Amino acid sequence: MLAADMAEKLKVGIIGSGFIAQAAHMKGYAAIPDQCEMVVVCDINPDTAKKASEMYGVTRTTPDYREVIDDPEIDIVSVATPNAVHMEPTILALQAGKHVICEKPLAMNADQAKAMCRAARDNGKILQVGLQTRFGGPARFVKQFIDNGNMGDVYYARAKALRRRGVPNWGVFTDKEKQGGGPLIDIGVHVLDLTLFLMGYPKPTAASGKTWDTLAKDSSNANFWGEFDRTKFTVEDFAVGLIRFDNGAMVTLESSFMANLEGDPFETQLFGTKAGAIVRPYETESVQIFKELDRQYFNLKPENLPNVESSYVDEIKAFVGAVREGKPSPVPGENGLILNAIFDALYKSSETGREEAVDVSF
Numbered sequence: 001m002l003a004a005d006m007a008e009k010l011k012v013g014i015i016g017s018g019f020i021a022q023a024a025h026m027k028g029y030a031a032i033p034d035q036c037e038m039v040v041v042c043d044i045n046p047d048t049a050k051k052a053s054e055m056y057g058v059t060r061t062t063p064d065y066r067e068v069i070d071d072p073e074i075d076i077v078s079v080a081t082p083n084a085v086h087m088e089p090t091i092l093a094l095q096a097g098k099h100v101i102c103e104k105p106l107a108m109n110a111d112q113a114k115a116m117c118r119a120a121r122d123n124g125k126i127l128q129v130g131l132q133t134r135f136g137g138p139a140r141f142v143k144q145f146i147d148n149g150n151m152g153d154v155y156y157a158r159a160k161a162l163r164r165r166g167v168p169n170w171g172v173f174t175d176k177e178k179q180g181g182g183p184l185i186d187i188g189v190h191v192l193d194l195t196l197f198l199m200g201y202p203k204p205t206a207a208s209g210k211t212w213d214t215l216a217k218d219s220s221n222a223n224f225w226g227e228f229d230r231t232k233f234t235v236e237d238f239a240v241g242l243i244r245f246d247n248g249a250m251v252t253l254e255s256s257f258m259a260n261l262e263g264d265p266f267e268t269q270l271f272g273t274k275a276g277a278i279v280r281p282y283e284t285e286s287v288q289i290f291k292e293l294d295r296q297y298f299n300l301k302p303e304n305l306p307n308v309e310s311s312y313v314d315e316i317k318a319f320v321g322a323v324r325e326g327k328p329s330p331v332p333g334e335n336g337l338i339l340n341a342i343f344d345a346l347y348k349s350s351e352t353g354r355e356e357a358v359d360v361s362f
C-alpha cells in the first residue's frame with residue numbers, strides 16, 4: 001500500500017461465512033478495528049450470512065461472491081468456502097486486484113494450487129493460506145530454537161495427525177469429489193505444514209505412500225461423532241507417506257480418521273544433529289527437547305513458551321500486517337502448493353505402488 005493509504009482502513013469481504021469464517025477470520029478482523037473493516041459477508045446460505053454478519057455487526061450480505069469480487073472498494077478477501085470452492089473465487093479476487101487469505105488446504109490438488117499461485121504472482125497480490133498452527137506458542141518457540149542453531153541440521157521428522165475414531169459426519173469431509181481427499185488433506189495438512197515450517201520449508205522432490213479405507217467402510221466400527229453413510233465414504237481413512245526433500249531431509253507422515261491406536265496423537269518429532277524435539281501444539285506439555293550435554297542425555301521441557309491467545313487471530317493480524325506494510329505473507333500460497341503437490345504424489349503412489357515425483361513449479 002502507498003504510505004498515504006496507510007491511515008485508511010482496509011475494506012474486507014468474506015466469502016463463505018460458516019464455521020471457520022466466524023471462529024477465525026471474522027474474529028481476527030474484528031480484533032483490529034483500527035486497521036480494517038468488514039464490509040460484506042457472502043454465503044450461498046442466507047441464514048449463515050445473516051448469523052455471521054450479525055455476530056460481527058456487518059450490514060451487507062450477499063449470496064453471490066462475484067458481488068464481493070466486483071466491488072472496487074474491497075481491498076482484501078477471505079475465502080472460507082469448502083475446498084472445492086477455493087480456486088475460483090481466489091483467482092477472480094486476485095485478478096480483481098485484491099489480496100486473499102484462503103483456507104487450507106489451498107486447493108483440491110496441485111494443478112489448482114498452481115493456478116492460484118500464478119494469479120497472485122501475475123497480479124502482484126498476496127495469497128496467504130489459512131494454516132494457523134505455526135502462529136501458536138509451541139511452533140514459535142521451536143522455530144526460533146532451530147533458527148538459532150540449537151538443533152543443528154534437522155534431517156528427519158515424523159509427523160502424525162491421527163484420530164482413533166474421528167470421521168467427521170457433517171459437511172463433505174468423506175466425499176473425495178468435493179473435498180479432494182480424506183484425513184491427509186484435512187488434518188495431515190496442518191501437521192505437515194507445522195513440520196515443514198519448522199524445517200524451513202525444504203523443496204520436496206518425491207514421495208511414496210499408501211492409503212486405506214477398510215475401517216471406515218466397516219459399519220461394525222464405532223465413530224466418535226456418530227454414524228455416517230459408509231456407502232458414500234470415498235476418501236481414505238488412513239494414509240502414510242515418506243517424503244524426500246532436495247536438501248537430503250526426509251519426513252514420514254501418518255494421518256487418519258480411523259485407526260486402531262491409543263488416543264488421537266497430533267504431533268511432529270524432529271531429529272536434528274544437535275538435538276531432537278517433539279511438538280504437540282494442542283497439548284499442555286507441548287514441547288520436549290532431547291539433547292546431549294557432557295555425555296549426559298537431557299530431556300528438557302521449556303517453561304515459558306510464548307503466550308498466544310489465539311493463533312487464528314494472529315494469522316489474520318499477520319495477513320493484514322503484510323498487506324498494510326507491502327511485505328510478503330508469512331504463509332505464502334507457495335507453501336500451500338507444496339502441501340497439495342505432496343498429497344497428489346502420495347495419492348498417486350498409493351495407486352501405482354511406486355515413488356512419485358513432486359512437482360512444485362508454477
Ligand SMILES: NC(=O)c1ccc[n+]([C@@H]2O[C@H](COP(=O)([O-])OP(=O)(O)OC[C@H]3O[C@@H](n4cnc5c(N)ncnc54)[C@H](O)[C@@H]3O)[C@@H](O)[C@H]2O)c1
Pocket residue numbers: 015016017018019020021042043044045048063065080081082083085103104105130131132171186
Ligand atoms: N484452519 C483450520 O483449522 C480450519 C478448520 C475448519 C475448516 N477449515 C477449512 O475452512 C473451509 C470451510 O470449512 P468450514 O468448516 O468453515 O465449513 P462450513 O460448511 O462451516 O462453512 C463453509 C461455508 O461456505 C458456504 N459456501 C459454499 N459454497 C459457497 C459459494 N459458492 N459461495 C459462497 N459461500 C459458499 C457454505 O454455505 C458454508 O456456510 C474448508 O476449506 C476447511 O478445510 C479450516
